Amino acid sequence: METISSLGLLLQFAYVVAGGLFIYGLKLLGSADTARRGNMLSAVGMLLAIVVALLDQGIVEYQWILIGFVVGAIIGGAVARMVEMTSMPEMVALFNGFGGMASLLVGWAALSTAGGTFTLVTIVLSILIGGLTFTGSLIAYGKLSEKLGSGAVMFKGQQVVNSLIVLGIVASSVMFCIEPGNSQWLYLVIGLSLLFGVMVVIPIGGADMPVVISLLNSYSGLAACAAGFAINNNILIVAGSLVGASGIILTQIMCKAMNRSLSNVLFSGFGSVSTDTSEVEGEIKPISAEDAYYVLEAASNVAIIPGYGMAVAQAQHVVKELCELLEKNGAEVNFGIHPVAGRMPGHMNVLLAEADVPYDQLLEMDEINPRMENVDVAIVIGANDVVNPAARDVESSPIYGMPVINVDHARTVFVLKRSMASGFAGIENPLFYKDNTRMLFGDAKESIGSLVREFT
Amino acid sequence: MEIVFLTFILMLSIFLGFELITKVPSTLHTPLMSGANAISGITVVGAISLAGTGQHDMANWLGAAAVALATINVVGGYLVTDRMLAMFKKKGSSQ
Numbered sequence: 283m284e285t286i287s288s289l290g291l292l293l294q295f296a297y298v299v300a301g302g303l304f305i306y307g308l309k310l311l312g313s314a315d316t317a318r319r320g321n322m323l324s325a326v327g328m329l330l331a332i333v334v335a336l337l338d339q340g341i342v343e344y345q346w347i348l349i350g351f352v353v354g355a356i357i358g359g360a361v362a363r364m365v366e367m368t369s370m371p372e373m374v375a376l377f378n379g380f381g382g383m384a385s386l387l388v389g390w391a392a393l394s395t396a397g398g399t400f401t402l403v404t405i406v407l408s409i410l411i412g413g414l415t416f417t418g419s420l421i422a423y424g425k426l427s428e429k430l431g432s433g434a435v436m437f438k439g440q441q442v443v444n445s446l447i448v449l450g451i452v453a454s455s456v457m458f459c460i461e462p463g464n465s466q467w468l469y470l471v472i473g474l475s476l477l478f479g480v481m482v483v484i485p486i487g488g489a490d491m492p493v494v495i496s497l498l499n500s501y502s503g504l505a506a507c508a509a510g511f512a513i514n515n516n517i518l519i520v521a522g523s524l525v526g527a528s529g530i531i532l533t534q535i536m537c538k539a540m541n542r543s544l545s546n547v548l549f550s551g552f553g554s555v556s557t558d559t560s561e562v563e564g565e566i567k568p569i570s571a572e573d574a575y576y577v578l579e580a581a582s583n584v585a586i587i588p589g590y591g592m593a594v595a596q597a598q599h600v601v602k603e604l605c606e607l608l609e610k611n612g613a614e615v616n617f618g619i620h621p622v623a624g625r626m627p628g629h630m631n632v633l634l635a636e637a638d639v640p641y642d643q644l645l646e647m648d649e650i651n652p653r654m655e656n657v658d659v660a661i662v663i664g665a666n667d668v669v670n671p672a673a674r675d676v677e678s679s680p681i682y683g684m685p686v687i688n689v690d691h692a693r694t695v696f697v698l699k700r701s702m703a704s705g706f707a708g709i710e711n712p713l714f715y716k717d718n719t720r721m722l723f724g725d726a727k728e729s730i731g732s733l734v735r736e737f738t
Numbered sequence: 739m740e741i742v743f744l745t746f747i748l749m750l751s752i753f754l755g756f757e758l759i760t761k762v763p764s765t766l767h768t769p770l771m772s773g774a775n776a777i778s779g780i781t782v783v784g785a786i787s788l789a790g791t792g793q794h795d796m797a798n799w800l801g802a803a804a805v806a807l808a809t810i811n812v813v814g815g816y817l818v819t820d821r822m823l824a825m826f827k828k829k830g831s832s833q
Contacts, residue, residue, distance in 0.1 A: 351805065353806040358815070362818035374775060518780055518784055524758070530756075531760055532759075631768065632768045
């Protein structure tokens with residue numbers, strides 16, 4: 283420390299500036315008007331940090347750094363440009379995984395210069411968190427992109443196997459810190475953390491994915507944080523913990539929106555249970571696009587509640603078209619967005635923004651629910667559990683207590699649905715059998731398309 | 739002392755992170771996540787010094803691979819966040 287050159291000192295201060303830019307950038311992300319500028323400031327902070335790192339005197343050779351940059355920038359740039367807004371959850375999951383792997387590698391590489399037990403412990407941590415983030419994210423990616431089955435994978439003795447893995451991780455980590463020269467402990471830690479990542483995510487069903495992505499997001503930050511400790515670098519710690527905190531808060535919000543504890547999401551394999559035996563009274567009343575049009579034409583207040591089905595059907599643009607026609611017809615149109623609609627926090631907002639729906643037309647659940655009584659027609663597009671009145675009324679329902687959007691309080695409800703198959707969570711939805719509910723069966727995009735044609 | 743100092747930074751930034759993120763509206767949660775993703779690419783800073791040692795040993799290659807992976811996060815994360823945020827418009831603002 284005392285022999286630090288004035289250039290070195292200047293570089294350290296530049297890291298402080300970079301940290302400040304990250305913080306201010308995140309602050310600007312708190313409002314949609316300033317968010318874009320905030321993201322750019324944060325990017326400037328990153329550029330500054332990278333330039334500072336490149337000026338470090340310890341660096342004698344640039345070719346491998348450059349190759350890494352080029353490879354990473356090409357892949358990252360191409361993915362960012364080409365990804366569909368509907369596939370955003372998969373992409374974020376994949377990127378979380380890359381971040382985790384990078385931290386694992388940095389921790390591993392830092393081993394060659396490591397001394398002291400504390401550094402060893404932080405190296406183990408960055409390998410552990412990084413490794414489980416990597417494989418966990420890959421599994422999450424597979425489930426979200428439907429390359430793997432999206433259901434929960436449960437088997438007998440799962441808890442025992444997991445406990446054994448945790449024990450193995452603890453034991454091999456301790457042995458690694460005692461005998462850092464013996465690389466078999468290192469490989470064991472790496473292998474077990476990769477395995478653990480898989481085991482942690484497979485029992486989680488598709489509908490719980492928003493929680494998992496948020497949590498993995500947090501882990502990728504914490505892994506960077508641990509890597510920062512391992513190589514003694516402040517900026518990694520600051521940036522990593524900002525990301526860690528952000529992921530944890532989103533995780534909490536998602537859990538709260540499902541009225542479940544984090545441990546319940548992680549360990550119960552919710553998506554697989556379908557023990558709901560409650561009989562639902564009433565009958566399904568289908569409606570044709572033509573009849574639906576007459577009801578909509580007379581409506582003066584319409585609420586649209588989108589869900590994951592809208593994303594799957596890529597229906598956001600035609601929804602916007604319908605919305606414009608309704609407004610031209612004199613109706614007030616609002617969107618009700620449930621916090622866990624879609625496969626990641628804020629997923630619906632991005633899709634609708636892509637279709638040019640202004641963000642002040644998107645109402646949160648707590649805003650739209652009090653207005654529901656005045657809504658003439660509520661149109662549910664590809665959403666199921668988030669509008670299920672059983673969460674409010676049926677105590678035996680697995681989702682009882684989860685806050686939902688009360689579409690059944692509207693005068694008429696149109697439910698756009700592919701078929702009568704139950705939702706992701708496999709729970710009966712009494713909404714479909716209510717007197718004021720009409721089912722418009724078919725692909726969401728086509729159904730709305732035919733409504734639009736009726737209007738024009 | 740270094741350890742105490744680093745832990746201090748950790749504690750303060752976690753609290754700061756909580757304060758900042760709770761103020762982000764749910765509309766912006768997806769861009770927040772991809773933006774956070776980009777920030778977690780900060781690992782690139784650590785990877786750079788490991789990839790530039792000129793030792794051509796194991797640590798060097800691991801560092802280079804880490805540079806590539808973290809750069810995917812940084813470049814991809816910031817670009818896609820910007821792409822998303824550019825789409826967010828207020829009512830009445832012309833396209």
